[in-house]
Amino acid sequence: MAGSTEPTRVMVAVNESSIKGYPHPSISCRAAFDWMLSKLVRSNAGGFHLLFLHVQVPDEDGFDDMDSIYASPEDFQRMKQRDKTRGLHLLEYFVNQCHQMEIKCEAWIKQGDPKEVICSEVKRVQPDLLVVGSRGLGPFQRVFVGTVSEFCVKHADCPVITIKRKAGEAPQDPIVGTGANEE
């Protein structure tokens, strides 16, 4: 078909569940992943190369760390290491799934503002397509939660597909304070 022999490189932005936390993937990113497998990849596992990006948001408020005691620089190192490990377990879920289905994949973690990092990684990695899940929030909620997917549709340097979670398909998640997660 159209002479393309290189696999189609699809970047998938994944994040943790806002209910269960790490290492559980959010309902919306899992829905986006499942949609892509059943509707695009289908039986053509060899035709696609999946690139999983997880962006960790630095914990500015520090609520998670209020009961911890930091006595040395190493304590902070350990904390960072621990966060990274959790992110790795999140990625493990997707890599394992791809492995079972014999789909070639790569996965990595970056830190920062998810919408900015996703777009800069698109610029660097140049995928054919970016897939992002979306909680499908109404206009009122969007103001507070921020919309990674809307930003990416506008600013990413490649075609973007947003998979909206259907209303009523899953329990309502609490709205997280960082404005970054979209589950």
Added chain:
Amino acid sequence: MAGSTEPTRVMVAVNESSIKGYPHPSISCRAAFDWMLSKLVRSNAGGFHLLFLHVQVPDEDGFDDMDSIYASPEDFQRMKQRDKTRGLHLLEYFVNQCHQMEIKCEAWIKQGDPKEVICSEVKRVQPDLLVVGSRGLGPFQRVFVGTVSEFCVKHADCPVITIKRKAGEAPQDPIVGTGANEE
């Protein structure tokens, strides 16, 4: 893959060239079609069912008809028939392409405001994915030309993929007055 046996139904919104007019497809909708074939359908022709929708904009200004003489109701009938025929030749391009590649397809014409009609047809036909081309206009131009693709991303009841035409990839088209075409 994920047990899906039904082909993935992809609706593709197509329009005529704003330079060459009917029956030539716009650069942007042809680019979207080509992108979809090479990046999504690939060698899996049997896994996809393409649905081509062409929305004809009623000619409110009537500039095209200024040198014509209308003497009877039949003249208007003929005019409508002629417009429809041109739209059919536009669709013929895509149906022929699919036929050559043995991809199952359907194509039809509707009249109205493209962005509204596309979204109502999505509701009616319920495709798995909507593909729209976009001229990739800057924010200044967008105000005047209107953005069918942006409207669909927000309002269509299915995942939407917008294929932006790259700047410099093709000659600059004149901006059309209807606000409806996106080439």
